[in-house]
Amino acid sequence: MVTIYDVAKETGYSITTVSRALNNYPDVSDKTKKIILEAVDEMGYFPNSIARSLTMKKSFTLGVIFVEDLGVGMKHPFFSAVIEGFKQRAEKFGYDLVFINRFIGNEKKSYIDHAYYRGVDGIIVVCSNYSDPEVVKLIESPLPSVVLDVHSDKTNVIYSNNVYGCELVIDHLYSLGHKKIAHIAAAEDTFTGNERLKGYKLGMDKYGLPINEDYIVDGGYFSYEGGYHAMNNLLKLDDVPTAVFASGDTMAIGAIKAIKEAGLKVPDDISIVGFDDIDLAQHITPALTTIRQNTELMGKRAADLLIDQINDKDEDFSTVILSVDLIDRESTKSLTD
Known part of the structure; x- marks a missing residue:
């Protein structure tokens, strides 16, 4: 051995x-x-995990907590890809993952109480709602933590440059001649949704394009159904947009379904852009133009931030903002073609 x-x-x-x-x-x-x-x-x-735990006074386990309103958890392709990157990196340093819920036996507890009960050395929080009191309690606790897709100066945070990514979307659509650009926005109580709405508006302002409030529709919590219903609302307008930017790929895929059911074509009639670049984006018809987040790097950097804090409790909290790229596929088209 x-x-x-x-x-x-x-x-x-x-x-x-x-x-x-x-x-x-x-x-x-x-x-x-x-x-x-x-x-x-x-x-x-x-x-030897037992000997090492006794020597280091650590459990060498990290808690994984999902706090999101859609209720899909690991089934969401973005979340699962990030956690896989986190898992691979944590395992390199001998850590196991434990998924933390709100129950200890039949008794409902806070996430932080359950984390202490399980004796984890730190936690990664995958979050959509930055005002959730459970998230606030986690962030303000002394337990080392790293939070995804939330901005805070009270813990380690990591997220993609959502605002810049949305500006890239408007740059791309404007270069194709589109001026009537709608946005399927995420729920207003999500940090990511707010950042992407901000980026959409900044991109429109950059080219002096009017922001039509009818063109900003609520797609909910990044779901296929939310994108589908939001696109149906856009199709009911007297002046239908020529391009639509959805705040997430699953929403964009739902929007494409609604467009096809209305007897229209993507991108011949309406161009569509998503955000995330989930694996499915390149396999649907037409293949989805989108903003790529580096989910593997996000997971690995999150693990590094958390383990660094575990090993040095006096270390300052870090904010890591990852770069993004526009992936041009088949769902967008020039108006002059």
Whole structure:
């Protein structure tokens, strides 16, 4: 059986350095961590979790909490992709994941109470509603945490540059000659929805395009059904938009369904753009033009932020905003074509 001593001998580093690298201590350089983690993979080293927990006074488990109003949790392709990246990174440092709910037995508790009950070292919060009191309690607790898609200066946060991504959408549609651009917005109590609505308005202002309030429709909590119903409302207008930007890919796919049922074509009659670049986006017909979020990187950076805080409780909180890219596929078209 491979031991930590074998890893130290193989890499040439001390046992202390190997141990600190495996626990993602910030005083070990990224280059050193990379060499040690590669050796761990090649040698098949697996630490004794009981001995390590007693020595380090940690459980080496991380809690995963979903706080969102749609109720889809891990079934949402964006969430599942981020958590997979988080899981892969956390496992590199010997952590297991525990999913935290509101119940201990039959008794309903707060998320933070359940997290303490399970003895997790830290939590990742996947959140849609930034005003949820449960989220506030989690953020303000002393338990190390990282929160996705919420802005706060009281914990570690990570999200994509939603505003810039939406400006890219308007840049693209305007370059194709579109001026009547509608927006299927997400629920107003979501941070992401507000940021993407802000980006839409900034993009329209950039080109001096009027913002028609009839063109901003509520699509709810990023669901297929929300996009479908919102698009049907847009199709009832006397002046139907030539292009629609949906706040999420699943909403965009619902909008495409509504357009097809109305006897119209995408993109011949109406161009559609989404946001997220979920796997399905490239496989539907027509393939969806969208904004790509780097979900794998988001998950891995979230794990790094959380484990760094666990290992150094005095470290300042971090805000990480990831870049996004426009992926031009088949669902948009020039008005002059």
